[in-house]
Amino acid sequence: MTQLDSSTGQFANIGYWQAGNVWTAMAIQDELTTTQTNKADVVQNLNLVFGLFSNYDQFGGKFQFNDDALWWATAAMYASKAYNNTQLLDNAVSTWNSVSQFQITQAQAEAGSTPLKDFAIEGTCDGVTMAGGVFWRPTSDDTSVNSITTGLFLTLSAYLAEKTGDPKYTNASILSANWIRAHNLNTDDIVLDTVSASDCSRSPATWIFTYNTGKFIEGLSVLENVTGDSQWNALMLSIIAAAVENTSWQGANGIVTEGADNTQNNDDIGFKAVYIRGLREAFRRAPENSLLRTLIHSYVDVQYNALLDLAANGSFYSAAWAGPVPTSFTSWGQLAALDVLTAAVEVN
Structure with a gap:
């Protein structure tokens, strides 16, 4: 912990989103080993950062990157599970409420617009609804809907559904899972990166990153447990089989x-x-x-x-x-x- 800046809850020489993942790993370690070795540090720093940056928004005012906020919210969710900590659960819920505004609803897809963006959105791409995708950035002019932000939202929603039983989380998770399946799986069942909501243009097919696939696997595993719907397990198994053989x-x-x-x-x-x-x-x-x-x-x-x-x-x-x-x-x-x-x- 010598690299920790105790005034910010972050670590020297790694980024904000990566720091959130350090706290995630430490909370999971305690949950797995049924210990509380890391509890004091994890709880203190996740609450510290939430206090410094409302809804884990490091830039203030509004999110600049929805995925950054979701990395920290998910860390809070893991820690709330590990330590049965209601404050951290509240942090995760609060951040979910803020980011959920950037998930494209079916009504918005049909209307071709969302109130938080200043451009018309394509309601369908390749004949399939864009509902369920989550915008990477909340700025009014950014068109990117990507797999990591959508996958993080899917996963946090599934965990919250599991914890609370509230169907709004289940429905949000399903909507995002369907978006990734419909729009951002290649023919080898590897998760792709980005689709533009304004014109359906795509990131290069060579943009293949492990975390897109890894986060989708995690989200599907939780979603299948929450819903009991075997289609999510079948999809997860196909993606895992592809991932462990992917030479890229x-x-x-x-x-x-x-x-x-x-x-x-x-x-x-x-x-x-x-x-x-x-x-x-x-x-x-x-x-x-x-x-x-x-x-x-x-x-x-x-x-x-x-x-x-x-x-x-x-x-x-x-x-x-x-x-x-x-x-x-x-x-x-x-x-x-x-x-x-x-x-x-x-x-x-």
């Missing part, structure tokens, strides 16, 4: 290669941690599916063994899980390692 983010040895820069932090380094976390949640929610659990166990252990054998220098971890070992401590290398170490506890 891993080598022939199965070690994830995305975000492997030891010289400076970048977002990709945090992406792969989210991917492993999603697989861990799928593992935990499928106790009856021995084949799935064996697959995820094996896949996580490949990353874990690589981290220990190829990417560790004492207690310092490389951002490059296939090596080389780091020559010094980096906050981003430690960040990426946290979810692998946590998942290894669960699957083993």
Whole structure:
């Protein structure tokens, strides 16, 4: 915790969204091990940041990036589960209420407009409704609807539905799951990145990032538990099968290669941690599916063994899980390692 700035709840040399994911991993570790080792730090800092930035909005006034807010809201949700903390649950709900304004409703899709944007939106793209997509940025002129913001909203909604039983969360989660399935899965069942709501243009097909797929896997695993609807489990299984064989983010040895820069932090380094976390949640929610659990166990252990054998220098971890070992401590290398170490506890 030497990198923690106790006045901001953030860490040196990693970004705001990545800092939220540190608190997520620490809360999950406590939940898995039924301990409260990290409780004081996690609760204090998640509440600190919520107090500093209303609804986890680091820019003030209104969200500049809805995904940033949702990373922290989801961290609060994990911690509320781990510690049965109602204040953190309230933080998550408050942020959900704010971001939910940016989920395209069916009525807005049919009308071709939303009150928070100053441009006409396409109600359908490729003949399928745009309802359920969540705008990446709330600024009135930004047209991007992307998978990570929609996937985060889907996942937080599913967790809130599970906790509260309120159908508004279930319905929001289903709407977002349908949007990703309809608009942002490629033919290999890998999640794509962005669609413009103004003209249906797309991000390049080469924009393939682990966290889009990982967050969708996590959300689907929770949504299936909440609804009992087997279609979400079937979709999740197809995506997991594709993900663990996807060569764009891993080598022939199965070690994830995305975000492997030891010289400076970048977002990709945090992406792969989210991917492993999603697989861990799928593992935990499928106790009856021995084949799935064996697959995820094996896949996580490949990353874990690589981290220990190829990417560790004492207690310092490389951002490059296939090596080389780091020559010094980096906050981003430690960040990426946290979810692998946590998942290894669960699957083993």
